Amino acid sequence: MLSALSGEPISTVRTATSPTRLSDVLDLAAGDSAGVTTIDSDGSRRRETWLSFRGRVRRIAEDIRASGIGRGRIAVVAATEPSEILALFWAGVVAGVEPLLVAEELLDERGGDGEWLAALSHQAPVHALLHAGDAQFPVVAAAARWGLTPVALDLGPGDGRDGPDRADDGPDSRIHFMTSGSTGAPKVVPQRHRGIIDMALGAVAVNGLDSATVGFNWMPLSHVGGMLMAHVRDAVIAAEHISAAPARVLADPGEWFRLVSEHRVSAVWSPNFAYRMLASAAEQIPADGRIDLSSIRFCLNGGEAVSAKDCARFERSLGRLGMPRGTFAPAWGMAETCSGVLYSPRYDPASDTSPTVSVGFPLPGVEVRIVAAADVEEDGVGHLEVRGSMVLERYLVGGDLAKSTDGWFRTGDLARIADDGVHFVGRDGTRIVANGVTWNSADLESEAEQVDGVVPGTCAVTSFRPRGAERDSVAVFCAVDGNASEVRAEVGRRLEKIIGVPVAQVVDVPPSAIERTSIGKVRKGRLVRRFIDPAPRQLWTLDWVPTASPGAPRLGGAGQPPVVLRGAGLAHSAVAEHTPGELHDVLQRWRREVEPARLRGRDVCVVIETYEANSDRLPRSHPVAAFLRATAHGAGARSVRTIWVHPAVDEQALDGVLGGEHTPDADLFLGPHGDLWRRVRTPVAIDRSGPRADHFVILGGTGRLGEALGAELALRGARVTLVGSRTQPGEDRGDGISRVTADITSSAAVRGLVRTAGWDPRERTQVVHLAGAPTPAPQDVVERLIGPKTDGVREAAGLAHALDAHLAVVSSVNAHVAGTGVETYAAACAAAETTAERVALVPTTVVSVTSVSEARQTDRTTVALGEALGLDEVSVMDIATCLLAEPARSVLLGVGEHMPLIPPRDSEPTPPPDTGPTSATGPAEPELSPTAAHLAKALRPLLGADSARLDTSWFHMGLTSADLPNFARTVTQHTGQKVGVLELMRYPTLAELADYVEGSRKRSSE
Template sequence: MRTEHRVLAALSGQPLSALRTPTTPASLSGVLDRAAEGSADVTTVDSGGSWRRESWHGFRDRVRRIADDIRERGVEVGSIAVVAATEPSQILALFWGSVVAGIEPLLVPAELLDGRDDSGAWLAALAEHAPIRALVHAEGTRFRVVSEAVKAAETAEWGITPVPLDLDRATGGPGPAGGACDSPDSRVHFMTSGSTGTPKVVPQRHRGIIDMALGAVAVNGLDSTTVGFNWMPLSHVGGILMAHVRDAVLAAEHISVAPERILADPREWFRIVTEHRVSAVWSPNFAYRLLAGVAEQIPPDGRVDLSSIRFCLNGGEAVSAGDCARFERSLGRLGMPARTFAPAWGMAETCSGVLYSPRYDPTADTSLTVSVGFPLPGAEVRISAASDVAEEGVGHLEVRGSMVLEGYLVGGDLTGSADGWFRTGDLARIDADGVHIVGRDGTRIVANGVTFNSADLEGEIEQVDGVVPGTAVVTSYRARPAERDEIAVFCSVDGEVAAVCADVRRRVEKIIGIPVDHVLDVPAAAIERTSIGKVRKGKLVDRFIDPDPARLWELAWTPAAAVPGTRRSRRAEGPVILRGPGLVHSAVSDYHPHQLHDLLEHWHHAVEPDRLRGRDVCVVIEAHEGRAERLPRSHPVAAFLRARAHGAGARSVRTIWAHPVVEQRTLEDVLDDELAQGTTADLFVGPRGDLWRRLRVPVPAERDSSRADHFVLVGGTGRLGEALGAELSLRGARVTLVGRPARGRSGTAEGIDRIGVDLNSAAAVRELVDELGWNAGERTQVVHLAGAPRPAPEDRVERLVGPKTDGVRAAVELAHCLDAHLTIVSSVNAHLGGTGVEFYAAACAASEIIAERAAAVPRTTVSVTSVREARQTGEADVAVAKALGLEEVSVMDLAACLVAGPTRSVLLGVGEHTPLVAERAGDPATPASAAASADREAPDLAGWPPAAVELAHVVRPLLGPDVLGLGRSWFEMGLTSVDMPNLARVVTEHTGHTVGVLELMRYPTLAALADHIETSQNRSGG
C-alpha cells in the first residue's frame, strides 16, 4: 500500500558516477583481487593473543583455497551459509572464502554461538524462515550450535549442512585452481537481533556495499596509505563493512583485533596505534569514553605516540559532544591531532554509515545534538512528518540509495517505507550543519552499537511472572541535559513491585548486555495508545522520568537608576495616563464582587478605545507601600484597563505604582525617561526617590522532595479539573475533585474521588474537611481552579469574580484546616492583558491578591496562558497568542508544575521572547513604536519583489507608510491581535487569495506572505 509522506527537509549526496571508474570492482571478490595487487597487509589478533599478519595477496590466495574446499563439499553457488566463528582470523577467512565461492555469508552475533543454554533453537527457527543450506566453521570448533547442527544433519531435520574447513591449508603454496563465483547482485547477510524471538536478517548486495565504501573513502579523505584499526565485532556491520571492507576497497593496511583484548586491557589499543602508526579508527561512543579514561592515566613521555591518527569515526550509537571533547583532549596529550572526529550514522539496513560529519570540532559544538553530517554520494535522506512529534522540524529519518536494503530476508517490517525510501526508526531534523538525530520512534533500542527490536524485548518482559499482559513498554530516550540515550522499561505489576521489577531488569539486561536505567511500575491506564494501538512512549517518559514542563517565570522587582533629577524636553505626544477610582492599592482587598463590578463598569464607559489606539498607555496606582517587594503581583482594575488598552490597539501598556508622596512632575519625568529608552516594564516610584522595574526572570526547575500525596482540586469538576485530576492520578497521587455539580463515578480514573459541594460558607468548608478526612501522614495540596477558562467579554464581573474571590477565600480556609499548601491556578491575563478579555483579567487579578494576603498558609500562584485540553478558543486565537510569545501548555505541563511544587508564584506558558513583558537580561521588550522609529519615512520599495510591492500597497492604509518593512512582523509594524482578522480580510479582498489569521501567523512578514500568495497562485494557474 502506498503511504503519503509530508517531507519537512531533504539532502542528497553527489552522484555515484563521480566516483565509479571503468576499473571499479563490481563484486566483493573483485575488491579482494584489487587489494591483492597492492603491497599492504591484513592483520588479525585473536582473543588469546595470537597474531596473524599476511599481505592482501597472500590472504587472497589462502581464501581461494578455502573457497575451493567449500565448493568441493557440495555447497551450491547462491546458497546462504551461517558463519560460525568469533575470532577475527576465522571470521575473515570464512567470510571471504564464502564470498569467493559464490556463497552468501550470514554473520551472526557471538552470543548466539557461545550460548550454553541454547541447543541451537535460534538456528532451527532461522532455517524455518530462510533458505539456510550450510554452516561453515573452522575445524575443531567447539560451539554448541555446531554440534547440534551435526546431529540435525544426520536426520536432515534442519536442512543445514555443517562444513568444517581447514583455514590454514596450503598457506603460502601456489595459487588456487578455481576462480570467483560471486556477482554484483550476490549478497551478504547480517542478523541484527535474533536473541529475542524470530531473528531479523538483513541482506545487502555487493554493489551497495562497494558504493558505501567508495563514498566513505571520498568524503573522509582516505587513501591507500591509510592504516585502519578495528576492534569491534566483525559480525557487526560496522566492523566488517564500515572498517574492513572499506580498507580492502582502498587496498590499505587493515588490523582487526578481538574486542575482548581491548576490553580486558585498553592500553593495548594505544600500543597498537603507536607500533603500527594507525591512522583510521572507529568505535561507538561508549568505547571512546572508555579510552579517554585510560588515556588520562598514561604519562605523555613519548612512549605512546598517537600523532599518526587522522580519522576517528564515531558511530553505532548516539554521539556525545562531551565525550568527543574529552577523548580529543585526553589523547591530544599523547600526540593525537585535533579535529580528527567524524560523527556518523548508519545501520545494517544501510550497509553501515551513510551520513558523515568529517573534521568535527567538539569543543565548538553548542547544539543540543551532534550533527552526523551529510549523505554519502549516491545516498539521499529526508525528514518526513511524524504525527506524534510536536517539535518543529523533527520527523522520521528516511534514506534511499543503492546501499539501502530492498527487503528483509527474515523478520523486519518495512511499514511506513515507500518509493524506495526506508524509514529508519530514528527521529531527526536537518539544519545547516546536516542531520541531527534527536531520538527514536520507539521501535528500536540500540545498546553498544547493536540494534534490538523493542517489540521483541517487550514480549520477553511479559514472560516475567507478575507483569500484567499487554503493559510492557521498552524505550530509549535522552534525558535533559544528558549526552547519551537511556533505556527505560514500563510495565504494570500485579504482585510484589520490587521483586517483579528486579526480575524484569535482569531479563532485559541479559539480552541487551548493558544496564537498564529505569524499570517502573505504572498504572495500566497511564499507557496511552494511538487510534491504531501504538503506545505513546514519549508521554510515558515525560510523565514519569524526564518531565519537561513549559518554562516558568516570575515577575521580580529590580532596582533601576534613581528618579531623574533633571527634566527632559516633553514629547510632542505624551502617554495616556489612566488614574482614578479604584486605582488605590491599600483598599482593593476590601472589594466585594458587586463593588468591583461598579468600578469596572465606570472605567468601561470612561475609556473609549479610540483614545488608546496607537498610544502609550500608563495605568497609575496609588500605592501606600514603601517597598516594591510588598506590592502585589497584579491589581484587578489595572488588569482590566491593560486588557482594554491592548484590545484597543495601544502601542504599549504598563502599570505604574507610585507612592502618594511622589509629585506629579516627578512622575512625568520618569515616564518621559522610560519612554525615551523604549522600555515597557511596570514601574514602582518609591517615597525615597527610588525607581524599580518589574521584569520577567526565569525560575529554575525545582524538585520538592516533600511533594504532595493528595491533591484537592477546588472547582475541579469542569473540563480542566477532570483532565488535570486524571494526569495527577496517573503520576501516583490521590486526587479529590471538589465542585458543583460533581459528575458521577462511573468510568472514573483509578484513584480519583469526586465530592459535590458548594463552598459558599465556613460551615461548608468544615463539612468538606470532615468528608475528606484527616491523615497526619499525608501531604496535601489544595489547588483552586474556579472560573471559566475563556469567558465572553460581556460576562458580568460578579459571575466571574465571585467563584474566584469567594472561592479563593474558601480554598485558603480549606488549606488551613488540612495543613496543606495552597496553589491558585490563575491566568496570565492578570499581568499581561494579552487577550483583551477585560473582566476575566480583573477577576484573575482579584483572586491572586486575595491569595497573596492569605498569610495563614503557604501558597503559590501559577498564572497560565491557556491549557490545551481545556481550551475553548479557536486555532486562530492560539496562533495569535503564539505570535505574541504566549505558548499553549498541556495538562501534563500544568501537572508537572504542581508536582514539582514551585516555592514562588510563577508564569507558565510565557515564551522566551514576548513584547508583553520585559526581561531582566538587559534587553527590555521593544514596543512597536521603537521598531518603527528607525525608519520614519515611507520606505523606498525599489528592489522589493513585485508581489511584495503589490501587497505593501494593499496593507499600507492599515499600517501607515512609516512602518512598512519587508522583513518586519505584523506586530513590529504596530498591529495587534485585534487587527489580525481585518488584515486577513483586506488581503483576501485585494489579492483574490483566501488568507486567514492562521496564514498571517505562518507567514508573519510582508515578504513571507507575498511569496506564499504568489506560489499558491502559480500552482493554481492564477
C-alpha cells in the same frame, strides 16, 4: 564506508511486460479469478473479484473526475474502514488523483477540530478530501474552511455498470503517506508508482509468493506496510487478499486465528509486538482441529525491532495449531523506501544465537551500505544508507532529506552487515547498551513480560539520560496486575541479571498511558518525558530590581505625551479589597469612561496608588490595571505600562517618570524615598528533590481542565479529589478519582469538604484552585467569573489551612500579558492572584498558565495569536509537573523567551521598536516585489502615516491582535487569495506573506 550489500539487478524481476502504473496492476489482477475481501470494524464483510472491484473503482473514479479535481492533484483519503479506504485509494489512483493516506486518530475525535488538516493545507498543495457520502468525520466539515474541496462519493455498486475503461495515472504519479512519528514529528512521504511496483515485484520474488497466495492484513491501510507491503503486493500477483480492521483483532485476538483458518491464509504480517500478543492468545486455544493454521507459508515480521525469542515462541505456540516451521521472514523498510526492502525468508528463530536478528538482504534493485558514525564505537556499526528506485525523492512535508547527490538515503538507523545480512543495532529507544553490549529492546521486553503480574503487551524498555548524567540509564514501563512494588522489583532483578547493570526505573503505568503509533510502535520518548523526566517548559517569576532615575523626556508616540489612566479602583493596600460586585461595578465604570480611539497609537500609563513602602510587598498584578491594560492593547496602544506610586511621591517626580525614557511596557514602582524600581522576568528552576504531595484536592476540577489534570496527577501516583458543580455526589467512573459536588464560594460547603475529601493527616495534601470560566455569559460575569476567582480563592485558602496543605492557584497569564483575552477575564485572573497573596495563611503558589492543549477553551485563532506573541500552548503534563514540584515562588508557565508584553529578563531588556516615520515614497519602496507593494498599500490605512516595512512583523509595525481580522479581510480583497488570521501568524512579515500569496496563486493556476 564500512560495508555494503547489493540486491540482484532490477531487470531480474522487471520485464518489458511488467506494469509501471498502479492502474496497470489493477488491470492485471482483474484478469484472474482471485478477489479482495474487507472486514470492517463492525464485522461487515465484502468480497469481490478483482474484476468486479475494478469495475466499481472505475465508476467512483469517474465521479472524482466530475467533481473537478484535476490530474495530479493531492487528495486526503478520509476513511478508517478497510472497505472505504481501498475503494477511495484505487478510485483516486485510476482518476489520476494522488491519494494521501492519514492515520485513523487524525480523523476521529482524537484529531481535534482539524488543526492538522489546517497545517497540512498550508504546508503542501493538498486540494481535496475524498470521503464516503455518509462519513461523519470532523475534518469533512472543516475541509472547506482550510481551502480543500470535500468530495462525497457513493462507494456502493451504483447501478451495477462499470465505469469507463480509462486510467489517468502514470509511472511518476505518487501515493502519499504520513510517517509514524515514533521518533519525531510525522512527515509526508510521496512515493512514485514505479518504485512501489518495483518493491512489490522484488518482495514476491524473494519470498516465493505467487497467484496461489492468500494474503491477510490487519494492520492499518493508512500505513505503508498495510497498503503497499501487503495489499498492493497481493494485487501485483493477482492473489486473494483479505484486509480486516485492526480493532477486530486487537479487541479479540481470536479473530486472527478464525480468519486464517477459515480463508486458508498463506501470507500474514505483523510487527513484533503483535506476534507476541498472538502467541499469548494461541496458548489459550485448544488443539482440537477447529483452528487449522497449516496453510501458513509466510510470516513477515516488520514495522519494529524483531525479537528472536518472540518469533520462537510464536512458532512454537502456533505450531500446536498446525503452523509449519520455517515460515518467519524478518524484514525492514520504512515509508521512505515503499515499505520492506530487506528480507530474511525462512528464518529459524530457534537456532538464532545472535544478540540481534538479521533482516536479511536487499531486494532486486536495492543497495545498502554502512557508513561510519562518529558517536558509535562498536566495530562495523554505523549509519544505514539505502539506494534504489523505491527510495523517495523528496518529502512533501517535514523532514530534512539526508540524501547524497548520488542517491544514497540515510535512514536514521544504526546497523552492521554480517554473513547472514543486515543487523539493526537500533534507533531512538530500541537500542539498549549495557556494559559494552548492545541489546535489542524487544528481547528485553519479552523477558520482562514473563514476570507474573506484568500485563502482556504493555512492556516498553528504553534507555534515557538523566539530567546532569554522563551516561544512559535503563527504564522499564509496564502495566501491573498485582502487588506493584513486588512486580516492579522482580522486573528490575530479572533484567539486571541479563544486562549486568541495575535498571534505574521500573514504572507501573496504566495501559492507556502507553501511546503507540498507528502500527503499534510505542512512543518511548513520551513515556520518559511523562513519568521519569517531566521537566516543564521554562518557568519564570517576576522580581523588582532598582533602576536608574528617569532620563531625558520621551514623547509618547507621534509627538504626543502618554495617556495616563488613574482613578477609581486603582489603589492597593495590604488590607483593602473589593467584593466581586464592587469590582464589577468599577470595571463597568472604566468601560464607559475609556475611549479606545484615544488610545490608538499612544503610550498608555496605568497609575496605581499603593500604600506599600517596599517593592517586595507589591502584588504581581492588579485587577483594574489588568482590565485597562487589556483594553489599551485591544485598542491598538503603542505601549502600555503600569506604574505603582507611593502617596509620598509628589506629582513632579511622577511626571518625570511618566515622561522619562524607559523600556516600553515596563512595570515601574516609585517608592517613598524617590527610589525607582523596574519589574523583570527571572527564570525559576524546578526542584524535584523534595517530597511531593500525596493527595490533590482540585477545586473547580470537574471541567475539562480539571478532569485532564486530575487524570495526569493520578497517573503519577497521586490521590485525586475533584470538587465542582458538574458532577453528582459520589460519582464513580472507575478511574480511581473521587468527585465531590460543592459550591466553592460557600464557607459551609468548604468546611464540609474537610470531611468529604477524606483527609488523612499522614498524607501531604495540596489544594489546587481552578475555578472560573473564561467566557461567562454577560448576565453572570460576577457569579461565574469574578466571584470564583476572589471569594473562591479565599475559601480555598481556608480549606488549605484546615488541611494543613499547600495552596496552588492556577491562574492565567492574561493577568499579566493583557490584550490576549477578554478584559474582564484579565481582571478576574489578576484579582485571584492578588487575593491568593493576601490570604497566604499557608504556603501559596500562583501558577499563571497559557492556553492548555488538552482543555482548550479558546479557538485556534486565539491560540495562534498567542503563539505569535511568544505564548506557548502548554499541556496538563507541564502543569502537573509544576504542581508536584511545589515551587516556592509564584511562576509564569508557557511564556516564551522574548514575549514582548511581559517584563523582559534583567540581563536582556527588550529594546524599544523603531517608530520613526518612514516616507511612503522612501528608498525601501522600490525593493518591494509587486505583491509586497500591493500588500503594503493595503496595510497603510491601518498604520496611519507609518509605512509598512518588508521584514518587520505586524506587531512591531504597530498592529494588534484586534487589527488582524480586519487586515486579513483587506488582504483577501486586494489579492483575491483567501488569507485569514492563521496565515498572518504563519507569515508575519510583508516578505513572507507576499511569498505565500504568490505561491498560492501559482498552485491555483496549475
